[in-house]
Amino acid sequence: MDYTLESSQQKEKLLKTIYALQLKSIATLQTASPLLSHQHGMGMVTQHQVQQLADKAKSLCGDLDNIKNLLHYRQDDLVRQIPNPAGSRYGGVSGIHCSPDGSIYVTAESAPWVHVLSSTGRTLQSLSCRQTGKESNTFLPEDVTVTRAGMVAVADMMNGAVWVFNPHTSLSKGEWIKIRKVGSPRGIAVDSMGKILVADYAQSQVHSFALDHAFKTLNIHSVPNLQGPRYISPAPNGGFVVSEECGDVKVFTSSRKLLCSLSSKYGHQFGNPAGVCVDMEGSIMVADEQHRTVHLFPEHGAPICLVSAGLRRPIGLACSSLGHLFVADAGENCIKVFKYRVRPPYSPTNPGAPCGDPNPTPRRGVGLVPLQPH
Known part of the structure; x- marks a missing residue:
C-alpha cells in the first residue's frame, strides 16, 4: 500500500468528506425531527422533493458501502x-x-x-x-x-x-x-x-x-x-x-x-x-x-x-x-x-450505534492522520 504524501492527502480528503456528511446529516435530523414530529402538514416540502432525497440517499448509501468494501479488501495480493x-x-x-x-x-x-x-x-x-x-x-x-x-x-x-x-x-x-x-x-x-x-x-x-x-x-x-x-x-x-x-x-x-x-x-x-x-x-x-x-x-x-x-x-x-x-x-x-482482506474480519460490539460525535476533537493518535499499515 502507498504511504506517500499524495496517499496521505487522499486519505485525509476521504475522512473530511465522511465527517462533512456526518455533520450535515445530524444537523438536518436535529432540525427536522421536532418539526416532523409535531407540526401538521409538510410545510413547503413537496412529494417530488421527498422522492428525490430518497433516491439520492439510496445512491449515497451505496457509494459509502462501496468505499467501505474497497477499504477492507485487497486485489491480486x-x-x-x-x-x-x-x-x-x-x-x-x-x-x-x-x-x-x-x-x-x-x-x-x-x-x-x-x-x-x-x-x-x-x-x-x-x-x-x-x-x-x-x-x-x-x-x-x-x-x-x-x-x-x-x-x-x-x-x-x-x-x-x-x-x-x-x-x-x-x-x-x-x-x-x-x-x-x-x-x-x-x-x-x-x-x-x-x-x-x-x-x-x-x-x-x-x-x-x-x-x-x-x-x-x-x-x-x-x-x-x-x-x-x-x-x-x-x-x-x-x-x-x-x-x-x-x-x-x-x-x-x-x-x-x-x-x-x-x-x-x-x-x-x-x-x-x-x-x-x-x-x-x-x-x-x-x-x-x-x-x-x-x-x-x-x-x-x-x-x-x-x-x-x-x-x-x-x-x-x-x-x-x-x-x-x-x-x-x-x-x-x-x-x-x-x-484478500486488509485485516481479519472485525465485528463491532454495537453495530447499531450512532455514527459518533458530530464534531470530533482530534486526540493523540486519532484524527485526520495517515492510517498505519497492518
Whole structure:
C-alpha cells in the first residue's frame, strides 16, 4: 500500500468528506425531527422533493458501502503457491476445503488421493481412495469436505457415489465407506446444521442429507431445476450457494428456497463459474474459470474483483478466517494463496450505534492522520 504524501492527502480528503456528511446529516435530523414530529402538514416540502432525497440517499448509501468494501479488501495480493501434492502425474488440482483449524484438504483430477496440508502447504496426511473388503477398487474424488464429526467426505463423479473416510475402524489406516449413490456428484460441502450437501451435475439437483452414527442417511431432500450445478458452499444463515456451469450462481435459504441469483442481484455477467465459498461475514466469492478471475459479492455494495490476473484455470475455492483465499488453479497445477482482506474480519460490539460525535476533537493518535499499515 502507498504511504506517500499524495496517499496521505487522499486519505485525509476521504475522512473530511465522511465527517462533512456526518455533520450535515445530524444537523438536518436535529432540525427536522421536532418539526416532523409535531407540526401538521409538510410545510413547503413537496412529494417530488421527498422522492428525490430518497433516491439520492439510496445512491449515497451505496457509494459509502462501496468505499467501505474497497477499504477492507485487497486485489491480486499473492502470498504463496503450493504445488499439487499429487505431483504432475495426474491432472490439475480441483477440489479444496479449508477447515477452521487451518488445515487444507485437496483433490486433483484423476488422482485417487485426498491430501491434507497445513496452511503453509506442508503435507500432513495422504488418504488413498481405495475401497477395502471384497470389492477392492480405486475411486477418484472430484471434490472434498469435512463433516461435523471431523471425517473427510468426497464426491465420486465416476461411480456416482459419496464416500466418507472413517478412521475409527479395525483397520490401522481407516477405511472409506460408500454412504450414498448419487447420479453425478460434482461438488460437496457441509452446511451449518451438519448436513452434507451434494451438487448433482447430471440430474441438475442439489441433495442434502444427514448421517447417523452408523453412516446411514437421514432427512434426504433435493433441490431440482438447476443448470449444471458444479460447486457448492454453505452460507452462514443455514442456506447454501451453488455455481452453475451455464453461467450463474444461486443462493438458497435454510428452507431450500431460492433467495436470489448473483447475476440478477448484482448485474454481474459470469463466464463459467466454478468454485464458490462464503466467508464469516457472509460475502460470497466465486472463481470464474472462463474469465480467470475471482470476485467477491458483499452483502451490501457492488462486486469486487479480488484476483484479476495470474490465474490460468481457477476451479476450486476456499477461504480462511484469517483473510486468506485458496484458489485451486488446475491450469498451473497448484494452489494459489491470496490475502484478500486488509485485516481479519472485525465485528463491532454495537453495530447499531450512532455514527459518533458530530464534531470530533482530534486526540493523540486519532484524527485526520495517515492510517498505519497492518
